Amino acid sequence: MRILILGGTSEARALAQRVAGDAAYQATLSLAGRTRNPWLPPIPFRIGGFGGVDGLRDYLAAEAIEAVIDATHPFALQMSDNARLACATAQIPLAALTRPEWEAQAGDRWIVVDDIDTAVEALGDAPRRVLLTHGRLRLAAFARRPQHDYLVRTIDRPDDIEMLPQHRLILERGPFDGASELRLLENEQIDVIVSKNSGGAATYPKIEAARELGISVVMIRRPKADAVAECFDVEAVMAWLAAHRAAP
The missing domain is CATH 3.40.50.720 (NAD(P)-binding Rossmann-like Domain)
Incomplete structure (x- = not known):
């Protein structure tokens, strides 16, 4: 299964390491390029933007991507919106690997x-x-x-x-x-x-x-994004991917 991971976070890193040794998946990690010395994954990767929704949709088609995991920072709202729109147009399943928000505890000011x-x-x-x-x-x-x-x-x-x-x-x-x-x-x-x-x-x-x-x-406060399937750990993503794999 050909998948695209939109990354730059520790969650994206963990997912890249998880799929690197799994023959069922051929994954590419995309990094925005904002960090000057990014961590480089053990899977194929690309650095830089796609050129908006149309550019991402063209990339998905050219690379025959079958699923996208949005593991960008929770405040990277533009990239998440682009992914949602591109995947909806191309009819490609999309899930978000994200972190639950912090909640104020007793003693927090x-x-x-x-x-x-x-x-x-x-x-x-x-x-x-x-x-x-x-x-x-x-x-x-x-x-x-x-x-x-x-x-x-x-x-x-x-x-x-x-x-x-x-x-x-x-x-x-x-x-x-x-x-x-x-x-x-x-x-x-x-x-x-x-x-x-x-x-x-x-x-x-x-x-x-x-x-x-x-x-x-x-x-x-974290910006509100339009809803997509949310996963809060790598194994939840793996289960979601398995559910979206085409039958052999």
Whole structure:
């Protein structure tokens, strides 16, 4: 069965490793190319966009793809929409390998917002020490609040980092552990964290550390995508693929 995995996440990595040794599947992993030194899978892969819905539909036809697994980041809404529309037009089954959202627990001090602009406003006027962990995009929005001191943690250097008047950059790739997150928040005297509600275990320790230290979290709500079949682990994907395989 020829399958396309839309990836870039730890879930996509796990699925690529799982199908690599399974003769029942011929899989290709597609990476957006936003990370400069991406993890390369043990299966064929491609890097870069498709050219919108039409480009993806053409690729699916040219490669005779029989099923698509959307294992992109929960905030990669454009790619997920393109996959849904292309697969619907081409009549190819589509499933999402995704992470359940984080839910606030007792002791969490969350300020839930809809987008980056609202997150900026939620920081308030008084100078604060802010940890930004929401990814590479739109750091420039925080330049509207130059009174804050920003600690930015991301995988690659953001192009717009210099627009933040007061900042320090940490280049690190998760997963992170609870002890190191506690040390980071304490040593850097962080007052508030800005984070997307990405879900999953890799970056959740920062949320646990914030809870333990009583630090506020400006949590950016996950965008709502049109419904497709959802799988929350690799074995669920394998069961879904088996159910969609043509009879031998």
